[in-house]
Amino acid sequence: MSRNESHALLVSPTQDEGARQRFALGLKRTLGRRLRPLRRVRFEQKRAACESPEAVEAVMREDPVDRFWQALNRDTQERMWAAVAAPLEREEQRLAQQFRDLSAEHVHGGTLRLDPGVATPSYLKGIAIHLQPGGYTLDRSQDDVIAGALYEAGGAIYSAGAGIGVGQSKAEIVSTWLAQRFPGFAPRRILDIGTSAGASATPYAQHFKGAEVHAIDVCPGLLRYAHARAEALGVAVHFRQMAADRLDFPDDFFDFVVSHNLMHEMPPATTAGMFRECARVLAPGGITVHQDVPLRYAGLSAFEKWDYGWDRDHNNEPFWLEFAAADVKAMLQEAGFMPAEVFETILEQADGSMRWFVVGARKGLR
Numbered sequence: 438m439s440r441n442e443s444h445a446l447l448v449s450p451t452q453d454e455g456a457r458q459r460f461a462l463g464l465k466r467t468l469g470r471r472l473r474p475l476r477r478v479r480f481e482q483k484r485a486a487c488e489s490p491e492a493v494e495a496v497m498r499e500d501p502v503d504r505f506w507q508a509l510n511r512d513t514q515e516r517m518w519a520a521v522a523a524p525l526e527r528e529e530q531r532l533a534q535q536f537r538d539l540s541a542e543h544v545h546g547g548t549l550r551l552d553p554g555v556a557t558p559s560y561l562k563g564i565a566i567h568l569q570p571g572g573y574t575l576d577r578s579q580d581d582v583i584a585g586a587l588y589e590a591g592g593a594i595y596s597a598g599a600g601i602g603v604g605q606s607k608a609e610i611v612s613t614w615l616a617q618r619f620p621g622f623a624p625r626r627i628l629d630i631g632t633s634a635g636a637s638a639t640p641y642a643q644h645f646k647g648a649e650v651h652a653i654d655v656c657p658g659l660l661r662y663a664h665a666r667a668e669a670l671g672v673a674v675h676f677r678q679m680a681a682d683r684l685d686f687p688d689d690f691f692d693f694v695v696s697h698n699l700m701h702e703m704p705p706a707t708t709a710g711m712f713r714e715c716a717r718v719l720a721p722g723g724i725t726v727h728q729d730v731p732l733r734y735a736g737l738s739a740f741e742k743w744d745y746g747w748d749r750d751h752n753n754e755p756f757w758l759e760f761a762a763a764d765v766k767a768m769l770q771e772a773g774f775m776p777a778e779v780f781e782t783i784l785e786q787a788d789g790s791m792r793w794f795v796v797g798a799r800k801g802l803r
């Protein structure tokens with residue numbers, strides 16, 4: 438269940454590559470933890486009464502210190518990805534071979550089903566979300582796993598850069614909370630939506646032993662990697678190419694439907710469609726949980742809204758602020774869950790490094 442589990446698809450950087458990664462990581466941490474607070478200091482020094490993030494932008498536009506921070510922050514993000522990509526490119530052929538071998542063997546019972554009929558959502562086309570090289574949709578051959586490899590390797594540096602401890606996966610945090618909130622909950626069929634490299638699907642399969650675990654995503658390069666990774670870990674997961682708001686599963690099929698860090702990367706209309714599908718595919722008594730960044734607009738000052746908006750404008754997170762402004766609990770009710778079935782909470786990494794927003798519902802025995 439630990440975060441960043443070791444397995445055969447991981448690539449060890451050379452001395453030089455490692456040094457570049459550590460440099461990018463150090464710079465990222467300094468910019469995020471130590472220098473970002475300077476934005477507020479610079480703003481407060483201007484003594485401007487701003488009612489909106491746009492007004493803050495007008496005040497800060499010509500601030501040289503803030504401009505410098507912004508340029509360096511963007512550059513560091515690009516530098517980080519370049520440092521992550523180099524070893525993967527060097528070992529691209531080995532990774533493709535690993536995929537071929539592991540998916541031919543299926544020794545652990547996992548499967549992969551890609552479906553060229555599944556359309557890539559327009560919002561993922563031609564955009565590199567948080568600057569991942571090639572974007573999630575990178576898919577250059579029938580054994581291209583680089584999108585997934587980048588996602589996992591980048592995620593490890595990302596979380597370290599944000600100071601998130603390596604000991605606890607997001608799935609572990611949710612499983613621990615589920616056991617407290619719904620004692621005895623033991624799902625037999627689980628679905629992980631927007632699984633990416635599958636780093637949340639495998640911990641659920643390990644935690645809920647005997648459960649049949651399915652995981653979907655729209656991007657083939659991510660799913661190939663996720664499948665090979667799960668097989669390398671010896672964990673059975675059924676990966677399929679499918680859209681969150683168009684699930685090809687029967688009604689009442691799952692006991693547990695989960696997504697991690699997905700809502701902030703989809704347009705609200707797609708999230709609403711996903712919630713409707715959750716209400717449909719969940720069996721009575723089943724639970725759906727959606728974990729994401731703790732970015733809630735309500736209660737934020739104009740300065741904070743402006744500050745958080747940086748990722749939308751400069752880190753290719755197009756739906757960051759729409760997610761922050763959404764009333765997700767109300768969306769779940771609109772999707773068919775009863776008010777009493779819906780819950781919302783904040784969960785914390787055990788080491789206190791990060792807080793997560795969690796929303797969901799337990800479908801009543803109707």
Ligand SMILES: C[S@@+](CC[C@H](N)C(=O)[O-])C[C@H]1O[C@@H](n2cnc3c(N)ncnc32)[C@H](O)[C@@H]1O
Pocket residue numbers: 558573607630631632633634635636637653654655656659679680681682696697698699702703707
């Ligand atoms: C931030 S990643 C999720 C990370 C992953 N759940 C984890 O915990 O490591 C978002 C994922 O959602 C996928 N995605 C975006 N829109 C989707 C949709 N409409 N249906 C299914 N997956 C989608 C992307 O391809 C990407 O892999």
